[in-house]
Each structure stands twice: as C-alpha cells, then as structure tokens.
Amino acid sequence: MSDKTFYVTTPIYYVNAEPHLGTAYTTVAADAVARYRRMTGHDVMFLTGLDEHGQKIAQAAEENGMEPQAWVDAIAPKFEAAWKMLGISYDDFIRTTEPRHKKGVQAFWTELHDRGYLYQGNYEGWYCVPDETYWTEEQLEDGKCPQCGRDVQFIKEDNWFFKLSEFQQPLLDFYESHPGFVQPETRRNEVLSFVKGGLKDLSISRTNFTWGVPLPFAEDHVTYVWIDALLNYITALGYGGEDHSKFDRYWPADYNFVGKDIIRFHCVIWPAMLMAAGVEPPKAVFAHGFLLTKGEKMSKSKGNAQTPASLVERFGVDAYRYYFLRDVQFGQDGSISMESMVQRYNGDLANDWGNLVSRLLNMTEKYLEGLTPTAPTTEPTDADKTLRAFAGFLPEKYEAAMSRLDYGSALEAAWDLIKDCNRYIENEAPWTLAKEGDTDRLAAVLYNTLEAVRIAALYTAPVMPNTSAEVWTRLGLGDITSVTDIVAVSAWGQLPSGLRVTKGEALFPRIYEEA
Ligand code: ME8
Secondary structure (H helix, E strand, O other), X not given: OOOOEEEEEEEEEEOOOXXXXXXXHHHHHHHHHHHHHHHOOOEEEEEEEEEOOOHHHHHHHHHOOOOHHHHHHHHHHHHXXXXXXXXXXXXXXXXXXXXXXXXXXXXXXXXXXXXXXXEEEEEEEEEEOOOXXXXXXXXXXXXXXXXXXXXXXXXXXXXXXXOHHHHHHHHHHHHHHOOOOEEOHHHHHHHHHHHHOOOXXXXXXXXXXXXXXEEOOEEEEEEOXXXXXXXXXXXXXXXXXXOOHHHHHHOOOOEEEEEHHHHHHHHHHHHHHHHHOOXXXXXXXXXXXXXXXXXXXXXXXXXXXXXXXXXXXXXXXXXXXXXXXXXXXXXXXXXXXXXXXXXXXXXXXXXXXXXXXXXHHHHHHHHHXXXXXXXXXXXXXXXXXXXXXXXXXXXXXXHXXXXXXXXXXXXXXXXXXXXXXXXXXXXXXXHHHHHHOOHHHHHHHHHHHHHHHHHHHHHHOOOOHHHHHHHHHHOOOOOHHHOOOHHHHOOOOXXXXXXXXXXXXXXXXXXXXXX
C-alpha cells in the first residue's frame, strides 16, 4: 500500500429529493481528483453519502406518507444508481442512519461533554427547516430566512449548547497558520470577517422531534442535524468505533469539497467542533460556486433542478463529466446551457478528440496492416519535436492545475496535446507519404501520433474514464485503470510495436440538432 494517502469527501446530500445537476457537480469533481490521485500512486479514500436525519427529512417522509426510515431507504438507492451511472468511484458511501455513524456521533458527544464544551440552556429564536439553520431575529430579512428567503419557524426549547464562542481566537489563529484551509482564496475573507464579527454558542440538540441521533447523556434530545452530518467525514473512517485504523491512516482529509452555500458550517463550526474534541481539522475545505441556469441557482426548491439522466442519455457519461469540469471554472459560479454543452461536445469531443482517434486508427489499419509500428530511429523533425514537447510538458502542467483543482486548465493542457496531434497529422499528411511510398516517414508519423494519443488518453482518464479505457483497448494496450504512476507511464516512447489496433465506432458521434 502506498504511503501517500489522499482523502477527499463530498457533502452528504439531503434525501429530500433525487440527485440533480448541482449535487452531481460536486460528486463528479471529487471523483475526477480521486481518479487522478490513484494514477499518481496515492492510496485514495473517496467518501460520499447521505444526510438522512433532521426535521426536513422527517417532514419529507411525512408528506409522502412514509416512516422516515422507509423514506430514506427508498431514496438512497436513487443516489447510488445516479452515481453508478456517472462512474463515481467512491470508496465508501455513508448514510447517517447507519449504526457506525450513530456510534461515532455519540462518542463525539461524550468527548465534548467530558471536556466541558457542552452546557444546557434554552433556545429561543428562528429556524429555517429547508436550510436546517438557526437564525436570530436581527438576521432575518423581512421576517424570512436570509439565505433562502423562505418562512422560518419560531422555536423555544430546552437545548444543549456547544461553546462555539470560545473558538473565535483559536479559529482565527488556525486560519492564519493554515492559509490553505479555506479554498479558493476568495472565500477566505468571507470566513475571516464572519468569525471576526464574533461567534455565538450553538444549539446542538432538538427536542420537538425524534428523527436523529440521541445525545448519550440526554436521550430525549436528538443531535442538531448539521453536527450529525459534519461528523460523517470522521465516523466513516471509524472514529468512535472499535476499528479506527482508517481514521489513523486517512485523517485529516486532504479536501472536504462543498458548495459555497455551506461554507460557514464547514469552515467555522466544523473545525471548531474538531478542535474541541482534540481532533485536527481537515487540511482544506474547497468551496465551489453555483451552477446557474438562466441566471438563477439551480436548486430543488426553485424547481429548476434537472436530473443528470436526461443529459447522460443524450451526450454520454464522459461528455457529461467533461462539460461541467471544462466549462465551469471550479470555484466560481458558472452558467450552463444546452447550447454550450452541444458546442463543447461537437467541438472538443467529436472533432478534436474523437476524430483524431478515428482517423489515426483508420490510417494504421490502412497503411500499416493494423499494427503499431516500431519507434522511429531517424532524427526527429521540428514538427516531431513540437509534438513531443506538448506531451512532455503535459504531466507537469496537469499536476500544477490539479493541485489547485483547476480542472479547466488541466483539461486545456491535455487539449494542447490533442490539438497538436491534429495539426501534426494535417501538416505531415500521412496519405501523401503513402502515395509517395515514403514508408519510413509514414511509419514515423503514425508512431508519433499513436504515442501522443496513448499519452493524451492517460491525462483525459480522470475526467473521461470510459473513453480513455476504450482508446487504450483500441490501441491494443492494457487496462488504463491499473496505472499508478502516470508520470512514468506517460514518458515518451513506450508504445510497443506490433500491437493490433481496432477501429471501432465513433467515440463521440456528432450531435446535429443545436440545443
Ligand atoms: O447541504 N450548483 O445537502 P444538499 C453547484 N446535507 N452545486 C450545487 C448546487 C448548484 N446549483 N446545488 C447543490 C446539504 N449543489 C447538507 C450537506 S455535509 C456535512 C451536509 C451541491 O443536498 C453543493 O455541493 O442541500 C452544495 O453544497 C450541496 O449540493 C448541497 O446539497
């Protein structure tokens, strides 16, 4: 097992509805980096899962005339099926109704209780059920939730509280000593100014409903659903259970991926909870932006949320994954539309990548009897050198981009090579070489392009795993998913000669109708 570990998580999604493009976005992004890190030899733990407790879920169950457990059991398979369809390679899938999670949550409460960070009090204030968030009177906007604009309810309960206010300075010190904790950089100021504004103690239990994890020292209280949910990142590793070897191995997480809507929970409450329990906070929380459609945030409550299935049906899984990671700058809001998806598909995938592979394999079949040639021994021409340079720069450029989760630039680096392959074929014109009988140069040109395509497939694999696996199969190469040293495997000149290539169908058949 590699001694380099990489732990990445997505938010655990509410099971009040089916997965949609927004929840799929975070999950696909986490999947791409998890796949890449496996290819760089890391021992990866990629976690996703479901947030199944709380008032909102209890209400959703009730509205559907079901018991909460039956409701969550009915929705959970829809998430698992969606992630399977999207090729999500998670290593673990946690549901907060699982015994392992409850055990960890209760162990956490016992720890905080013992350490003196909890006390009993009464809460009086406003609560937004859809956001599962407490608000003070002053925070409300026109009497509504300042975050989602929906109705809030007044609650007056005996609650347990977490001494969050004691963590203002420790948090500020932590942000200072861990400048990479809140990412991207633009989100850091938002978190800093919030914490500088002062922190109030947080009500961490509820008594007016029972759908949650009971506090071990006050069984009539159930855990506030956000605390319950945040703890999934460590309970999935065995925190509070008998076997905590995964916790010892993978914690602290390299990244908690979240949308910017839940940054305060992840960048303020979460590290404070962990500090209180004597556990190190994650290395980084990365908050990406919103997917917008027609200028509005796509969300379940706005009713403009689309499920991934229809798009996957039309474009295929890999094109789906490519579009969202290539067209939306990770970290910023991004507008998505059918028009831009068709454009990306036809331009980048059908033309640049799919056509290249088809033409190249056709020519290998036609001019070389379908066998990969031997590597040229003649002095490389300037065009050969340029192609090799694009391939040579790719590992470093890709790594630099992925280490800051800049998927767009990572894909652009792979496309630089793909585009140069197309230029190279056009300029070197193998069909003319064949006509002129220049078999040595013809073999050299095809070798170089086949080799460049082998390398391009490696670097498109994290985002488009199926296509890359298919390209490698057509080249007669082995299983691309078994690559654990992408840099070494992508070094120039490793394409064996005499492999039988297969042409196959178009990888990305052109889509004619626009939008
Ligand atoms: O908040 N654009 O769950 P949730 C981009 N259970 N991403 C979006 C999006 C959009 N339009 N809409 C949703 C919860 N997302 C809690 C999390 S974690 C301890 C508990 C993504 O089902 C984005 O990642 O409401 C956002 O943070 C998440 O879905 C919210 O999912």
